[in-house]
Amino acid sequence: METPRDTSAPPSDPQPNQGAASAASHLAGSSPQRGRSSLSDGGNTGRRGDAIFKLASSGSGIALLVIMAAIAAFLTVRAVSAISADHGNFLTTSDWQTQADPITFGIAAIAIGTLISAVVAMVIAVPVALGIALFISHYAPRRIAQALGYVVDLLAAVPSIVFGLWGALFLVPHMIGVNAWLNQYFGWTYIFHQNEPGTQPRSLFTVGIVLAIMILPIITAVSREIFLQVPRAHEEAALALGATRWEMIRTAVIPFGRSGIISASMLGLGRALGETMAVATVLSPSYVINLHILDPAGSTIAQTIANQFGESQGTGRDALIAAGLVLFVITLLVNGAARLIIARRKEYSGADA
Amino acid sequence: MAKRIDVSGLNAYYGNFRAVEDISMTIEPRTVTAFIGPSGCGKSTFLRTLNRMHEVIPGARVEGKVMLDDENLYGANIDPVAVRRTVGMVFQRPNPFPTMSIKENVAAGLKLNGVRNKKVVDEAVERSLRGANLWNEVKDRLDKPGAGLSGGQQQRLCIARAIAVEPRVLLMDEPCSALDPISTLAIEDLIGQLKEQFTIVIVTHNMQQAARVSDRTAFFNLAGVGQPGRLIEIDSTEKIFSNPSVQATEDYISGRFG
Numbered sequence: 064m065e066t067p068r069d070t071s072a073p074p075s076d077p078q079p080n081q082g083a084a085s086a087a088s089h090l091a092g093s094s095p096q097r098g099r100s101s102l103s104d105g106g107n108t109g110r111r112g113d114a115i116f117k118l119a120s121s122g123s124g125i126a127l128l129v130i131m132a133a134i135a136a137f138l139t140v141r142a143v144s145a146i147s148a149d150h151g152n153f154l155t156t157s158d159w160q161t162q163a164d165p166i167t168f169g170i171a172a173i174a175i176g177t178l179i180s181a182v183v184a185m186v187i188a189v190p191v192a193l194g195i196a197l198f199i200s201h202y203a204p205r206r207i208a209q210a211l212g213y214v215v216d217l218l219a220a221v222p223s224i225v226f227g228l229w230g231a232l233f234l235v236p237h238m239i240g241v242n243a244w245l246n247q248y249f250g251w252t253y254i255f256h257q258n259e260p261g262t263q264p265r266s267l268f269t270v271g272i273v274l275a276i277m278i279l280p281i282i283t284a285v286s287r288e289i290f291l292q293v294p295r296a297h298e299e300a301a302l303a304l305g306a307t308r309w310e311m312i313r314t315a316v317i318p319f320g321r322s323g324i325i326s327a328s329m330l331g332l333g334r335a336l337g338e339t340m341a342v343a344t345v346l347s348p349s350y351v352i353n354l355h356i357l358d359p360a361g362s363t364i365a366q367t368i369a370n371q372f373g374e375s376q377g378t379g380r381d382a383l384i385a386a387g388l389v390l391f392v393i394t395l396l397v398n399g400a401a402r403l404i405i406a407r408r409k410e411y412s413g414a415d416a
Numbered sequence: 417m418a419k420r421i422d423v424s425g426l427n428a429y430y431g432n433f434r435a436v437e438d439i440s441m442t443i444e445p446r447t448v449t450a451f452i453g454p455s456g457c458g459k460s461t462f463l464r465t466l467n468r469m470h471e472v473i474p475g476a477r478v479e480g481k482v483m484l485d486d487e488n489l490y491g492a493n494i495d496p497v498a499v500r501r502t503v504g505m506v507f508q509r510p511n512p513f514p515t516m517s518i519k520e521n522v523a524a525g526l527k528l529n530g531v532r533n534k535k536v537v538d539e540a541v542e543r544s545l546r547g548a549n550l551w552n553e554v555k556d557r558l559d560k561p562g563a564g565l566s567g568g569q570q571q572r573l574c575i576a577r578a579i580a581v582e583p584r585v586l587l588m589d590e591p592c593s594a595l596d597p598i599s600t601l602a603i604e605d606l607i608g609q610l611k612e613q614f615t616i617v618i619v620t621h622n623m624q625q626a627a628r629v630s631d632r633t634a635f636f637n638l639a640g641v642g643q644p645g646r647l648i649e650i651d652s653t654e655k656i657f658s659n660p661s662v663q664a665t666e667d668y669i670s671g672r673f674g
């Protein structure tokens with residue numbers, strides 16, 4: 064079915080031999096200037112730059128490792144010395160008495176307080192953040208999406224002390240009614256039961272809400288980016304099967320973004336676990352384990368360190384270092400768990416499609 | 417089961433740009449119709465208006481009528497989602513859901529239709545994979561990711577996914593353009609079998625393929641860059657390839673185009 068092509072046109076280069084000759088003379092001309100065969104003179108071209116770069120990069124890598132190891136060793140030594148001076152069991156004691164005699168302190172209450180406030184924050188923030196991210200990426204008209212995305216990014220830049228002040232001055236008084244309602248209708252769940260209804264809600268629950276607002280922007284921003292990366296082809300595949308928009312999001316967008324959503328949540332969780340200022344401003348600390356999260360009780364590791372550091376000396380400070388190490392371990396464990404979840408379904412991640 | 421498509425006075429727009437102008441044609445049930453024409457003449461655009469996929473692109477809209485038997489797809493109270501369940505589509509690039517296994521991919525449409533019964537789903541998965549000539553190759557690894565198949569297998573997986581929901585019409589946009597000759601032949605055989613149940617429309621740049629698989633062929637062309645694409649002629653494949661009534665068709669088919 065093809066017509067024969069016209070092949071009689073002359074070759075475009077009229078004097079191919081001359082072209083080759085000029086190329087050869089060019090090569091020859093460069094040789095005497097260098098004085099030696101270009102293959103053997105490896106020493107003085109770009110190689111020195113390579114060597115310098117290698118030295119600099121491996122040097123700074125090693126320096127970083129050494130500094131890290133030194134910090135870890137320092138912290139561990141101090142923590143161990145504090146724990147051996149402890150008259151209570153460091154893991155199961157709730158109290159934090161580093162000024163008293165005998166010294167008794169343990170991370171039971173503050174570790175649980177840290178986890179509770181972080182869990183509350185995650186339970187509130189993750190669904191809301193995903194909702195906002197999906198709205199921005201798949202529902203909102205472009206202009207609104209842009210404006211909203213901008214606001215979210217702006218929110219991420221607000222210093223945590225500002226959230227803390229807002230929590231203490233605005234949220235705490237307004238939580239009284241909410242707490243009463245939760246206590247009345249959900250008191251049977253145990254966690255929403257109030258031992259003394261009507262107290263100032265400087266509680267882990269209120270802290271959790273403040274933390275939720277703080278981590279919302281980072282989770283939203285990261286998952287929005289993930290949702291925007293879902294290939295159009297996958298979305299169209301779902302739509303062509305007769306999916307509604309929400310069904311398309313459920314079949315194509317969320318599964319594709321799954322590992323990204325987990326990573327985004329982990330970023331948020333890391334911030335919630337380590338947050339100091341906002342917690343310290345809202346919560347009135349007490350070193351007891353109380354799973355009624357509306358009661359003004361409990362404390363977090365970061366808050367304890369911030370509150371006590373100024374007035375502690377010697378073993379007291381070392382005890383705070385031990386608490387800091389525990390926080391570090393908790394964060395590591397949480398991140399490790401998240402990595403495991405992501406790795407388990409790696410072949411389904413869609414990252415290579 | 418298969419349905420007749422009757423298009424009249426159809427225009428398709430991207431924003432203010434008219435990509436396809438005033439198309440009218442009839443596509444008979446249980447036939448294969450091939451769309452041919454130069455790149456950019458609006459074949460894909462027109463194809464996507466047949467199951468209302470055109471309008472999922474922001475700013476895109478359609479004017480005109482597409483009758484599926486006696487229902488206008490663009491009628492006032494027609495749900496585009498329902499249209500897409502009746503008129504299935506296979507895309508140029510294989511696009512299995514990367515997060516799903518082979519089986520989940522085939523069952524995805526059933527799941528959207530609310531079919532939960534495990535036995536029904538398993539039967540439909542096997543029937544569709546057999547229908548797509550893929551069953552023997554994948555029956556031992558149904559729970560492996562769909563993205564782990566070869567390109568040709570992925571395309572047949574997409575066909576299985578599309579026919580699992582038992583559409584009345586199947587639209588295929590250059591389904592073989594990314595495939596080797598053997599996979600291409602497998603898919604062409606498949607089209608021959610599928611036309612016993614479905615009305616099939618296929619876009620292709622491969623003249624031999626159009627000649628091999630289709631009963632009727634439609635030639636599209638455009639007057640120039642920035643001009644809308646038009647339907648030049650549609651006739652039996654035999655006639656188009658041996659004795660087309662328009663000179664432009666003959667030029668295009670014989671490679672004297674442009």
Ligand SMILES: Nc1ncnc2c1ncn2[C@@H]1O[C@H](COP(=O)(O)OP(=O)(O)OP(=O)(O)O)[C@@H](O)[C@H]1O
Pocket residue numbers: 430433435453454455456457458459460461462473645
């Ligand atoms: N998403 C889009 N937005 C704007 N214009 C588009 C879009 N998709 C296609 N077009 C334009 O519409 C016209 C028809 O495109 P279409 O994809 O339908 O051509 P085609 O015949 O399928 O070409 P090909 O054979 O290369 O696939 C072209 O001018 C193209 O630039």
Ligand SMILES: [Mg+2]
Pocket residue numbers: 459460461589
């Ligand atoms: Mg196309």
